Amino acid sequence: MNNLQETESMVTGERVGEEKEKRAAVPTAATATSMQPITRWTALLFAAACGLAVANVYYAQPLLDSLAAQFGISHSSVGMVITVTQICYALGLILLVPLGDLLNRRRLIPGMMLISVAALVVVGTAANRGILLGGMAVVGLLAVVTQVLVAYAATLAAPESRGRVVGVVTSGVVIGILLARTFAGLLTDAAGWRSVYLASAGLMLIVACILLKVLPEKDPEKTxxxxxxxxxxxxxxxxxxxxxxxxxxxxxxxxxxxxxxxxxxxxxxxxxxxxxxxxxxxxxxxxxxxxxxxxxxxxxxxxxxxxxxxxxxxxxxxxxxxxxxxxxxxxxxxxxxxxxxxxxxxxxxxxxxxxxxxxxxxxxxxxxxxxxxxxxxxxxxxxxxxxxxxxxxxxxxxxxxxxxxxxxxxxxxxxxxxxxxxxxx
CATH class of the missing domain: 1.20.1250.20 (MFS general substrate transporter like domains)
Incomplete structure (x- = not known):
C-alpha cells in the first residue's frame, strides 16, 4: 500500500512539474514566435557550419605522420596535437557555450568562427611546433561554436518542429566528424597537409559571412x-x-x-x-x-x-x-x-x-x-x-x-x- 502511495505521489509530482515548466516556457516561446521561424535552408546552413567547425578537431588524426615529419616530433609524442585540441574543446564547452544565453548570438557565432579562421591560418602556416600547438589549441576551443548553433537552432524553431530542426543541424555535426578524415586524407595526397587547414579557413570564412547576413537582428531575451x-x-x-x-x-x-x-x-x-x-x-x-x-x-x-x-x-x-x-x-x-x-x-x-x-x-x-x-x-x-x-x-x-x-x-x-x-x- 505504501509503495502504491509513493508511486501516485511521484506521478502527481511529475505532472505538477511539467505544468510549471510549460507555464515558465510561455514568455520565451512567445518571444521566439515573434521572430522569423528558421527555414529549411537556414537549418541546412547551420548544419554545414556545424560540420565545418567540428571537423577542425578531427583533421589531425590521419595527418599525424606528416606532422611528425614536418616538425621533428617523435611518433610517441605527436599524439599531443590531438590531446591539446580535445582538451581545449572540452574547455570551450564549459567556458564559451554558455555565452549563448548571455550575448547576442548574431555577433557571437560569426565572431567565434572568424577567430577560428585566423587560428586555422596559423596552423596552416606554422613554422614550428609551438605555433602549431598554439593554433590547434585555439581551433579546439572555438570548435564549440557547433553547440552554440545547435542551441540557437532549437530557439529559432517552432515548438512542433524543434526535433526535426535539431535533427538536421546535429546531422551536420556527425557528418563533419565522420568525413573529416576522408577530406584530410584526399587533400593531403593532392596538396600537402597544410592545404587541409587553409581550405577549411576559406570555407569557414565564407559560411561566417553568410551567417552574419542570415541570422536575425533580434535575439530572444537574455539572462x-x-x-x-x-x-x-x-x-x-x-x-x-x-x-x-x-x-x-x-x-x-x-x-x-x-x-x-x-x-x-x-x-x-x-x-x-x-x-x-x-x-x-x-x-x-x-x-x-x-x-x-x-x-x-x-x-x-x-x-x-x-x-x-x-x-x-x-x-x-x-x-x-x-x-x-x-x-x-x-x-x-x-x-x-x-x-x-x-x-x-x-x-x-x-x-x-x-x-x-x-x-x-x-x-x-x-x-x-x-x-x-x-x-x-x-x-x-x-x-x-x-x-x-x-x-x-x-x-x-x-x-x-x-x-x-x-x-x-x-x-x-x-x-x-x-x-x-x-x-x-
Missing amino acids: SLKYPQLLRSVLGLFVQERILRVRAMLALLIFMAFSILWTSLVLPLSSPPLSLSHSAIGAFGLAGAAGAVAAARAGRLADRGMGQRTTGVALALLLVSWLPIRYTEHSLLSLILGILLLDMAVQAVHVTNQSMILSVRPEARSRLTAAYMTFYSIGSATGSIASTSIYARFGWDGVCMLGAGVSAFALLFWAWTRRSGEKKG
Missing part, C-alpha cells in the same frame, strides 16, 4: 546573470533537471561506444590480412555519414512525443550492431552494415536527447547544451583510451566485447530510468 554566475548555473541546471542527468548519462555511454569503434577501427583495417590504405580506411566514414543522415528522422519522432520509444529501439540497434562489426577481419560488407547500424543508432539517441533536453528550460538552452555535451566529451575520451588498450591485449574481439558491453549497459540504464518516467516519450 541577467553575470559571467561567473552563468558558469555556476550550469551545475545548478544539472542538479535541478532530472532529464538532463539521465540524457547526459546516455550521451556518455553512446559516444563511448561510438569512440570505441572509430578510434580502434584503423588498427584491424591497416593490419594483415586486410592491409588497407589510409584513403580506403577513411572512406568508411561515408558509410557512417549515411547512417547519420538516415537517423535525422529521430527528431521528427521526438516532435510526435515518441522520444522514449525511439531511444529504446535505437539502443537495441546499437547493441545488435556489434555482431556484424565483430566479423570485420572476415567481411568488409559486414563491417559496413555494422557501421550503418551503429551510427544510425547513436545519431538517433543523440538527436532525441537534445530535443528533449532543449524543451525543458528555453531560457537556458546554451547552458543545457554545455552540460550535456560535457558528458559527450567524457564518453568520447574514455572510449578512445579504452579501445586502444583493449585492442593491444585482446585484439578486435576484445574491442567488440567492450563496445557491446557499453551498449548493453546503456540499454539497461534507459530501461531502468524509464520506470520513473521522463517528460516526453
Whole structure:
C-alpha cells in the first residue's frame, strides 16, 4: 500500500512539474514566435557550419605522420596535437557555450568562427611546433561554436518542429566528424597537409559571412546573470533537471561506444590480412555519414512525443550492431552494415536527447547544451583510451566485447530510468 502511495505521489509530482515548466516556457516561446521561424535552408546552413567547425578537431588524426615529419616530433609524442585540441574543446564547452544565453548570438557565432579562421591560418602556416600547438589549441576551443548553433537552432524553431530542426543541424555535426578524415586524407595526397587547414579557413570564412547576413537582428531575451554566475548555473541546471542527468548519462555511454569503434577501427583495417590504405580506411566514414543522415528522422519522432520509444529501439540497434562489426577481419560488407547500424543508432539517441533536453528550460538552452555535451566529451575520451588498450591485449574481439558491453549497459540504464518516467516519450 505504501509503495502504491509513493508511486501516485511521484506521478502527481511529475505532472505538477511539467505544468510549471510549460507555464515558465510561455514568455520565451512567445518571444521566439515573434521572430522569423528558421527555414529549411537556414537549418541546412547551420548544419554545414556545424560540420565545418567540428571537423577542425578531427583533421589531425590521419595527418599525424606528416606532422611528425614536418616538425621533428617523435611518433610517441605527436599524439599531443590531438590531446591539446580535445582538451581545449572540452574547455570551450564549459567556458564559451554558455555565452549563448548571455550575448547576442548574431555577433557571437560569426565572431567565434572568424577567430577560428585566423587560428586555422596559423596552423596552416606554422613554422614550428609551438605555433602549431598554439593554433590547434585555439581551433579546439572555438570548435564549440557547433553547440552554440545547435542551441540557437532549437530557439529559432517552432515548438512542433524543434526535433526535426535539431535533427538536421546535429546531422551536420556527425557528418563533419565522420568525413573529416576522408577530406584530410584526399587533400593531403593532392596538396600537402597544410592545404587541409587553409581550405577549411576559406570555407569557414565564407559560411561566417553568410551567417552574419542570415541570422536575425533580434535575439530572444537574455539572462541577467553575470559571467561567473552563468558558469555556476550550469551545475545548478544539472542538479535541478532530472532529464538532463539521465540524457547526459546516455550521451556518455553512446559516444563511448561510438569512440570505441572509430578510434580502434584503423588498427584491424591497416593490419594483415586486410592491409588497407589510409584513403580506403577513411572512406568508411561515408558509410557512417549515411547512417547519420538516415537517423535525422529521430527528431521528427521526438516532435510526435515518441522520444522514449525511439531511444529504446535505437539502443537495441546499437547493441545488435556489434555482431556484424565483430566479423570485420572476415567481411568488409559486414563491417559496413555494422557501421550503418551503429551510427544510425547513436545519431538517433543523440538527436532525441537534445530535443528533449532543449524543451525543458528555453531560457537556458546554451547552458543545457554545455552540460550535456560535457558528458559527450567524457564518453568520447574514455572510449578512445579504452579501445586502444583493449585492442593491444585482446585484439578486435576484445574491442567488440567492450563496445557491446557499453551498449548493453546503456540499454539497461534507459530501461531502468524509464520506470520513473521522463517528460516526453
